[in-house]
Amino acid sequence: KQEVTQIPAALSVPEGENLVLNCSFTDSAIYNLQWFRQDPGKGLTSLLLIQSSQREQTSGRLNASLDKSSGRSTLYIAASQPGDSATYLCRSQGNLIFGKGTKLSVKP
Amino acid sequence: DAGITQSPRHKVTETGTPVTLRCHQTENHRYMYWYRQDPGHGLRLIHYSYGVKDTDKGEVSDGYSVSRSKTEDFLLTLESATSSQTSVYFCAIRTENYGYTFGSGTRLTVV
Numbered sequence: 765k766q767e768v769t770q771i772p773a774a775l776s777v778p779e780g781e782n783l784v785l786n787c788s789f790t791d792s793a794i795y796n797l798q799w800f801r802q803d804p805g806k807g808l809t810s811l812l813l814i815q816s817s818q819r820e821q822t823s824g825r826l827n828a829s830l831d832k833s834s835g836r837s838t839l840y841i842a843a844s845q846p847g848d849s850a851t852y853l854c855r856s857q858g859n860l861i862f863g864k865g866t867k868l869s870v871k872p
Numbered sequence: 873d874a875g876i877t878q879s880p881r882h883k884v885t886e887t888g889t890p891v892t893l894r895c896h897q898t899e900n901h902r903y904m905y906w907y908r909q910d911p912g913h914g915l916r917l918i919h920y921s922y923g924v925k926d927t928d929k930g931e932v933s934d935g936y937s938v939s940r941s942k943t944e945d946f947l948l949t950l951e952s953a954t955s956s957q958t959s960v961y962f963c964a965i966r967t968e969n970y971g972y973t974f975g976s977g978t979r980l981t982v983v
Contacts, residue, residue, distance in 0.1 A: 796970050807962060808974040815970070853915070857970060860905070860930070864914035 766791045768856050770863035777844055778871055785839040785866045787854035795857040797830050797837045802851045802865070811852075812839070844870045875899045878963050878975035885982055891950040893978050895963030897943075903966035904946040906930075906938065908959040909977075915962065921946055953982045 917930030
C-alpha cells in the first residue's frame with residue numbers, strides 16, 4: 765500500500781525560529797508533490813507545488829524541496845511567525861494520498 | 873475557494889436517511905475528487921471523477937456513490953447515512969498544472 769508519512773506529527777517553536785517539516789512517500793511514480801496549509805475548521809490552502817522535473821519551489825519565507833530518489837520532500841519555513849500556526853499537509857500526486865499532517869504552533 | 877463551492881456547508885441528518893453533497897466548479901476542470909477528513913486518519917479519498925460520467929473508487933468508497941452528469945458538478949451521495957459517516961467532506965479539483973484546489977468543506981453530522 766502506498767503511504768505518505770509526515771514527521772513530526774506536532775511541533776511547537778518560539779517565534780523567529782527556522783524550521784523544517786518532513787514528508788516521505790513510497791510511490792516511486794511520483795509526478796509532483798504539493799504542500800498545503802489548513803487552519804482549524806477551514807479548508808486546505810495550497811502553498812507550493814513541485815513538479816517532478818523540479819527540485820524545489822520557493823514562495824516568500826517558504827521553500828519546498830523534492831528528492832524523488834529518496835522519496836522525501838521538506839518544507840522549510842524561515843523566521844517563523846505566530847500566523848504560521850496551522851496544520852501542514854503534503855500530497856503525493858502519483859497516488860492521490862495525503863500525509864496526516866504536521867500541526868505547527870509558533871509561540872510569540 | 874475561488875472557482876469551487878460546496879453545499880451545504882453544514883448538515884445534520886438522521887441515521888438511515890439519504891444525503892447528497894454537491895461540489896460545483898466554475899473552471900471546467902476535468903478531474904474532481906471527494907475526500908473525507910477525520911481526526912487520526914487525515915484526508916482519505918472517497919471517489920474521484922475524470923470526466924462526465926467517468927468515476928472511480930478511492931480508498932474509502934463503501935457506503936458512498938457519486939455522479940457527474942455535467943462537467944461543473946460532482947455529487948456525493950450517502951445512500952443510507954450511518955454515524956461512522958459523520959465527518960468533514962472536502963471536494964477538490966485538479967488544475968492545469970496538476971495542483972489541487974479545495975473547497976471549504978461540508979461538515980456532516982449523522983445522529
